[in-house]
Amino acid sequence: MEFLQVTSPDDYRVQQIFNAYTTSFPEDERRDWYKFVQLFEHPNVKVISVLNQSENIGYLIVWELSNYTFVEHFEVFPEFRNQKLGSYITDYLFKNHPRIILEIEPEQLNEDAKRRFSFYQRNGFNLIDEMYVQPSYGEGKKSLQLWLLANYLPENLKEVKDEIYDIVYH
Numbered sequence: 001m002e003f004l005q006v007t008s009p010d011d012y013r014v015q016q017i018f019n020a021y022t023t024s025f026p027e028d029e030r031r032d033w034y035k036f037v038q039l040f041e042h043p044n045v046k047v048i049s050v051l052n053q054s055e056n057i058g059y060l061i062v063w064e065l066s067n068y069t070f071v072e073h074f075e076v077f078p079e080f081r082n083q084k085l086g087s088y089i090t091d092y093l094f095k096n097h098p099r100i101i102l103e104i105e106p107e108q109l110n111e112d113a114k115r116r117f118s119f120y121q122r123n124g125f126n127l128i129d130e131m132y133v134q135p136s137y138g139e140g141k142k143s144l145q146l147w148l149l150a151n152y153l154p155e156n157l158k159e160v161k162d163e164i165y166d167i168v169y170h
Helices: 012-023 032-039 085-096 111-122 157-168
Strands: 001-007 044-051 055-064 069-076 102-106 126-134 143-151
Touching: 001 012, 012 032, 012 044, 012 055, 032 044, 032 055, 044 085, 055 085, 055 157, 069 085, 085 111, 102 111, 102 126, 111 126, 126 157, 143 157
Parallel strands: 069 102
Antiparallel strands: 001 044, 044 055, 055 069, 102 143, 126 143
C-alpha cells in the first residue's frame, strides 16, 4: 500500500477524491469545491491519496497541529470496502502520527455510524468527548453534534478543541 501526498488541486486524483468526498459525506460535514481546493494552500494540511497495487482506493485529509494530527476525513472508496484496507490505513496513521484525533457521528445515529465507531475502536481509538460540536463549514451549513476519538488521552481537551476550531474550521 502506498500513501502519496497530493500537493496540487490540478493532480488528476483530486477530482476522484472530491467526487467520493461529496458522495460519502453529508453536505454539513464537508467543504464546497472552492474551500476544498484551498486546502492545498494551507501549510498544516496534507491530502493523501491511498493506493493499493497502483490503484487509488481512498484518501486522507489530515491536519498537523501543535502536538497531534487531526484526521478531518478518511475514506476507502465504496468498491474497496470490507477488504480490511481501512485497518491498513489506520496502521499507517499510527506509524506516522503517534497522536491522532478525529471526529465521527455518534454511534446511535444509524447503522453506518455504529459500524464506523466499532471499526475505530477495533483499530485503537477511544471516545474522548461525546459533547463535541463540529463548527459549520460555512454559509448554509449546520454545526453538528459529533464525537471526538483519539489514540491517546489529551491532557487538555479544551485546548485541543480550541485549536481544531481555530485552525481547521476558521
